[in-house]
Amino acid sequence: MRRYAVAYLTPSQEIKELARPAPAISAFEDAFAAFGRGTIFETEFGPTAVEDLLPGDKVMTQDAGLQVLKWVGRMTLIPDFTRQSPEMGKLTRVTADRFGLGKPMHDLVLGPRARMLYKSPSCQVRLGIDGASVPLRGFIDGVTIFEVTPVTPVKTFHLCFDKHHTLVANGILLESFHPGRTSDLALSIEMQQLYLSLFPQIKRVEDFGPMKYPRLSAEELDSVRAA
Incomplete structure (x- = not known):
């Protein structure tokens, strides 16, 4: 458990907070472990x-300009927590200019569930799309992008809006939170209710709306990059 x-943000524009324990599984961790401090x-x-x-702040998006932030999630990443997948005890450091000049503008530390917008001619050739959302960890090379094990527990974050958006973080394009397809969550009805209780601004998973871009797994990303 975590x-x-x-x-x-409530409908009356008040900021409210809540915290509760829930399983340390991907469906939940994906919503809280994208961005480092x-x-x-x-x-x-x-x-x-x-x-x-x-919540209530207007954040710049790449696809729709300033948008009202509706939800902020945070959790504590514990490096030596035994009952977790190995990557959940690590952060990912992206060195300055890794994806081009100013992308990122300086070294950027992200959580293990960060996803970025990947655009490449190979996406069009292999998939018939101009871009896809991919795990940033899929670019780890040990030199310009590498894992970092924090010495002590650290906070990680995620951001959610009325719709799925592409955010500009330190100069690179990262996705706002979206749970993906309902089937991807692989949760029982009871567990789905617990999951939705962490998103008081919505009533059902479908309320997150459509994804801005399709998603690729790390393995699918490798296949596309090899094309």
């Missing part, structure tokens, strides 16, 4: 670190 904490997003007030964002 303790997950959320802050969300110090990840910078552009907002209506200028560059802001993820840990300082609040």
Whole structure:
């Protein structure tokens, strides 16, 4: 089990918070382990670190300009927690300019569930699409992108809006939270109810809306990059 904490915007524009334990499984962890402290997003007030964002803030998206942040999720990543998948005890460091000049602008530390927008001619050739959402961990090469094991427990975060968006974080394109297809969650009815209780702003998984881009697994990314 893990303790997950959320802050969300109510219909009356109030900020409320809640925290509760839930299983340490991918369906839940995906919603809380994307961004490390110090990840910078552009907002209506200028560059802001993820840990300082609040529901109601307007955050710049790549696809739709400024959008109102509706939900912030956070959890504690514990490096020596035994009952977890190995990557959940590690952060991912992306060195400056890894994806081009200013992408990122400086070293960026992300959580194990971060996903980025990947655009490549091979996506069009192999999949018939111009881009896809892929696990950032799929680019780990041990040199310009590598795992970091924190010395002590650290906070990780995720952000959710009314719709699925592409965010600009330190100059690279990362996705806002979306659970994917309902079938991908692989949760029982009882567990799905617990899951939805962490998103008080919605009533059912379908309320997250459509995904902005299709998703690829790390293995599928390798196949596309090899094309």
